Amino acid sequence: MALLRFDHVSKQYPGGFEALSDISFDIDPGEMLFVTGHSGAGKSTLLRLIHLSERPSRGTVLLEGKNLAQVKTRRIPFHRRRVGVVFQDHRLLMDRSVFDNVALPLIIAGVPRGEIGKRVRTVLDKVGLGNREKALPIALSSGEQQRVGIARAVAAQPLLLVADEPTGNLDPNLAAEIMQLFASLPAQGTAVLIASHDLHIVRRLQKRVLVLDHGRLIDDYRPASSP
Secondary structure, eight states: OOSEEEEEEEEEOTTSOEEEEEEEEEEOTTOEEEEEOSTTSSHHHHHHHHHTSSOOSEEEEEETTEEGGGOOGGGHHHHHHHEEEEOTTOOOOTTSOHHHHHHHHHHHTTOOHHHHHHHHHHHHHHTTOTTOTTSOGGGSOHHHHHHHHHHHHHHTOOSEEEEESTTTTSOHHHHHHHHHHHHHGGGGTOEEEEEOOOHHHHHHHTOEEEEEETTEEEEEEOOTTOO
């Protein structure tokens, strides 16, 4: 069974603008893929439907066979324990340390305290912030804040991780390292969907690519080497 399924999904905003039009695709457990397209193509809207920041106007989004339209508002936080998100605007708690920001979803999920410390420090090392765990986000650069957001999403070990332009504020070498971190997650059971306009990174990783154009899915490209 597919982990995630979009079945003829459209999203229309007040005023008539249709951000997504009749989108259908599946994501398998432990799969990594990209969604790409021009600015305004609908990439961020697609991710918001998965995270339940938005609801579709038509069609069905299913996670493990469950229709997300049936998730009540009060249950959305529980849904988000299973779907990790890397936002473009970081959404960090500025009065909490880097460690506390990354640990927060683990605390909410009831992960044992000793396990929390281990997981947080492991993932901070992987994003190059092992020496900044006590810093407040306000003291970090935008790129460092982005890496904290990535660490927070990865540490939670979600079923599915969605990332909206996660390397946009990073230099090319660090961006490549972060993409390799994402690429390692399927082996741990996490499916990964990344919205990116960086075609160089997309091509180098040789993964499946969904291509959006003015809200329509115009290609679902699977390289021969893609799992």
